[in-house]
Amino acid sequence: MLTKISKSFHWEMAHRLPFHTGGCRNIHGHSYALTVEITGEPDANGMVLDYFDLVTIVEPFIKEIDHSFLCDRSDAVVKDFLLANGFKTVFVDFPTTAENIATWFFERLSTNFMQYKNIRELRISVSETERTTAEVSGEIRIAPFDKRVFEHQAHMLE
Ligand SMILES: [Zn+2]
Numbered sequence: 001m002l003t004k005i006s007k008s009f010h011w012e013m014a015h016r017l018p019f020h021t022g023g024c025r026n027i028h029g030h031s032y033a034l035t036v037e038i039t040g041e042p043d044a045n046g047m048v049l050d051y052f053d054l055v056t057i058v059e060p061f062i063k064e065i066d067h068s069f070l071c072d073r074s075d076a077v078v079k080d081f082l083l084a085n086g087f088k089t090v091f092v093d094f095p096t097t098a099e100n101i102a103t104w105f106f107e108r109l110s111t112n113f114m115q116y117k118n119i120r121e122l123r124i125s126v127s128e129t130e131r132t133t134a135e136v137s138g139e140i141r142i143a144p145f146d147k148r149v150f151e152h153q154a155h156m157l158e
Pocket of ligand 1: 015028030
């Protein structure tokens with residue numbers, strides 16, 4: 001029977017939204033919460049996925065961004081300042097909204113969960129505050145980035 005399991009993760013992170021005309025254009029931070037929900041068929045031991053394995057897969061992504069500034073690469077205003085002062089910065093190619101962060105997690109995590117053939121769907125929710133949540137969900141699939149890698153490798157074999 002299809003069964004859902006989920007686990008939550010937390011981290012602290014700064015960001016800003018350059019396009020925003022209100023408060024979000026300022027440098028500020030959130031105590032983010034991520035919930036990873038996996039749907040699949042339980043194995044012979046009654047597990048969709050060992051929570052230990054789930055943590056092993058997700059934790060490196062959390063450590064990478066914890067106490068960092070998540071910076072849209074096109075944000076020239078803060079980019080140079082962060083680099084010049086050696087602040088922990090993670091550059092991405094999208095405005096750092098909760099929606100985009102959820103999609104970013106979905107694409108990278110779905111690649112990792114592909115190795116488990118019993119897992120069907122992934123749901124990712126990202127909360128910036130206790131009252132705001134962005135959610136993406138879908139079937140486990142290869143992330144666009146990895147598709148490019150595969151296409152590149154295929155081209156090299158020709
Ligand atoms: Zn914010």
